[in-house]
Amino acid sequence: MTTAATWTPEQFRLLGDDVGRVLQGLRELSDDDRRAAAKGLSKALPSLLGELPPAVLMVLAADLGASPAQVVRIIREGLLGYLMDDPEHWRFVLERFTARGPDWARGLEGRLPRRDVDWFHVLLLDELILAHDLPLPSHPGFWQEWHFGDVTPKPGRRWQEHFIAACAVPDGLGWRDADASGFLSRLREGMAALRAAEPVDDEALLRALIEVIARGDARGPQRTALIWAEGLGLLPLLWGRPDLWLPALPGADVAIIARVVEQLPQLDLDDVQLGALAAEVLARPQKPPKRAVIKALDRVGAPSAELLEVVAAAAHDADSTVASRAAKLLERWSHAATARLGLWREPTGVVGMAPVVPLGEPELWAELKDLLAEPREDDPLRHEQLLAGLVAIGWEQGREAVWARLGELLETASEQVQDQELRWPILNDRHGASNFDDDPDGEGCRQECCHPSILADQLASVRHEVQTGEFRMWVERAPLTEFVGWRAREALEAIGEVPCLLSTPTHAGNRVVWEEFRRRVARFVEVGRPLLATDLLVALARIDGAGDWAELPQASVGEAGLPLKEVLAVWQHPVAPAQLGFREAVLGVQGFELEGEEPRVAELVGNGSSWSRRFRPRPGERGEHAAVMGFLPAHPSRPAAEVLTRLPDVGAATTTSHLELLLGSAFRCGPVAALAVVAAVDHVTPAHRDRIAGALCAAWDEGRLAPEDLAEPWRCGWVDELRLGSHQRQVALLVALAEATGLALAWPALVALVESVAAQERPPSGAGLILETLLRFLPEVPTKVRVELPHVVALASRKGSSKAVKVARLIVTALGERE
Structure with a gap:
C-alpha cells in the first residue's frame, strides 16, 4: 500500500470486508502504514460504521490500538457473533486487547452504558x-447480561x-435456556468439576441466592433462584x-411460599419458627x-403472644376453612378470638407536605450538567427547582451571565452525547448539520430527536434563540406535556427580567402556600414587571388554602398588561366537574374523552391547551411526561x-409511580382518578398494588x-x-385498604362492587369470593x-346452592343481627 501520513476511509475499505482477508492485510503492513492506519482510524471510523462488518472493524480496532470509546462504538453496531465463529479470530482480538494492559481494560469498564449493555x-x-486479575465491576447492567451468557461453573x-x-x-438472576432440565444437567456437571478443582463455599452461594428472595425481586428471578439452588446441589x-430462609419470606414470591409449604412435612421447625412462618403466610x-x-x-403446644395475635386475625379470614381452623386452634389454646380488629377509623386529617428547599448555586449547576449529559427524564420536583434557581440567579447576576454558563454546559453535553452515540443531537448546528426540520406550514421548526428531559430540550431551543435571535420550536410532545414545556420556555426566556416565579412549589405535591404567593406578586409590583401569564396560571392551580384575593397588590399580566383583578374575577367562578366519556377503541385500547375541570383563566391569558379544552388521549402515540401527573394539583382528571x-402500554412501575404522583x-x-386506580390494579403486581393503596390512604x-x-x-x-x-384484583386493593385500617375508605366501594355483582342475572364465577370479602369486614362496620x-x-x-347464594344468605343473617 502507498505510505501516507494518515489513512483515509478509502484505504481501510481496500483491506476488504472479510475478517480473514483483513487479518492477512494487517500482517503485511509496513511499519509506516501501520502508524498511518492507527492514526487515521479515529477519523475514519464514523464513515466506516455501517459500511464494513462490525467483526472487521473490531479486528482493526484490536490491531491498531483503538481507544475504549472507539471499541464501544463498534460494539453498538452489533452482529459481533460472527467474530466468534472462528476461534482464531476471537483469540487474535482478545490477545491484542489484553496486551493493552489493565488501564485500557478499566477504560472499557468505564464505558459501560447505564442501560442496554451489549453481550x-x-x-x-x-x-x-x-x-x-482486576476487581469485578459493580455495574448492574454488566451482571444482568453476564447471567445470559455461559454461566455454568x-x-x-x-x-x-x-x-x-x-x-x-x-x-438480575436468569438464564437464556427454555430447557430447564438441560440447564440443571449442565449446572450439576459444572459444579461437580468445580468441586473437584477448587474449594466451594456453599453457604456463601446459598446466602447470595436467598438474598434474591429477601430483596423481593420479580417472580422470574426468584423462581430461577430455586433452580440454581437445585443445580448447584x-x-x-x-x-x-x-434461620437463613425464614427472614427472607417477606420478600418471597407466591411460588417460593408454595415451595416452602410443600416442604413443611419434612421440615423440623420449632414453635418459634412455625410462628414466624405463620405470621408471613397467613397474611397472604x-x-x-x-x-x-x-x-x-396443630404441632404448637405453647404459642407465643405474637402467634396468638396472628391466629386471632386468621379467625376472621375470608376463607371459611382457614377461619374455622384458626378458631379451633384458639379454643384449644384457651384464647378467645377478638370480636373486632379495629379496622374502621376516621381520617386523621394530618397533612404532611414537606417544604421544598431551593437549590444552592453550586448544586444547581452540577444538577444541570448531569441532566444534560444523561438520556433520562427530569424528576418533576427537580424540574421545578432548576427552573426557579435559574430565574433567581438570572435576577442576581444578569441574563448574559446565566446564558453564558448554560452555553458552556450545553457545549460540553454535546461532546459527551456524540461520544456516547446518544440520540440527542444537541447543538449539532456547530458541526454543520441542523437538528431541526423546516415546518411546511411555516409555524416554526420541530426537532425529530429529543432528550427525555423537557427542561433539556427547552434549554437547547431557547439558547439558540438567545444566540441568533431566531425562534425555534421545541420538540413536539404529548398534549399535556406541551403545556409543561411552554411554561418552562416562558421561564427560561424571562431569565434576568423577572425576580422569581410565582408557581415554584413551596411544599411537596406542587403546593404553593398563600402567603408566599402574595409575597411573590408583591416583588413583581415592586420592580415594575408584569406577571408571566403561564406562570400565573400554574400558580393559581397550585395555591393551597387561598386567602383574601383583594389583599393582592394590583399587578398586570403578560405583554398585553391584563389587570390581575380581571384574571382573578374569572378564576373565582365555579368550574364544571370533570365528565368522562367513552369512545370507540383505538388499536384495541378503550378510548376516553374528558371535559370540564378546566383552568378557568387559560384562554383569557392566552394559554389555551389540552388542559383547558376537550381532552382525548390517543393510544399508540407518545405518552405524557411524569411531570404532568402532579403539575396542576387543582386539575387531576386529565392526567x-x-x-x-x-395502562396496556407501560409497565407496573411506571403506572404506579404516575399514580403516586x-x-x-x-x-x-x-372519580376519574379513582377509576384510573381501579383499572390500574389489573396491570400491576401485588407490591405495586400495596403502594397504590398507601397513596390512597394518605x-x-x-x-x-x-x-x-x-x-x-x-x-x-x-x-x-x-x-x-x-x-x-380490585377486591385485593380494597382488602389492602381495609387491613391498613382504611375500611371506612374502602367500604362504600366494596358495597358498590358487591351490589353490582349481586344484581347480575348470572353472577360471575368469583362472586362468592367477593361477597365473602364483604361478609368478613361487615362486623368491623x-x-x-x-x-x-x-x-x-x-x-x-334465589333458589340454588351456589357459593354466591350461600354467602348472600349469610350476609342477610349478619345484617339481621346488626339490627
Missing part, C-alpha cells in the same frame, strides 16, 4: 478482568465470586437452614398455603385519563379523597364499560353506619 461488551471485559475463572456479585443485582443445605391471600400452615400449627389510556398532589382526587387521611369518589366508578357504570373481568344491600338480599332469596 459482547460484557464478554470482552470479563476476559480482560480475568487476564489482569468453571474452574479457574473466579466463578463463585462472579455468581455472588451477579446475585447482588436486583432482578444446595437444596439440602437450604431446607436445613430455616393465597388459600392453599394458608390452609397448610394453619394445619401445621388520570392519560393513565387509563396508557397524581394521588400525592391532587387537591381532590375525584390522600384520604389528608381530606383529598372521599370514600364516595372511590365508589363512584362502580355506581355510575364506568367499571362495566371497562369490562374488568372477575374483579379479584360501626352500627351507626347504615348498610343497605338490596341486590344481595334479592340474591339470597
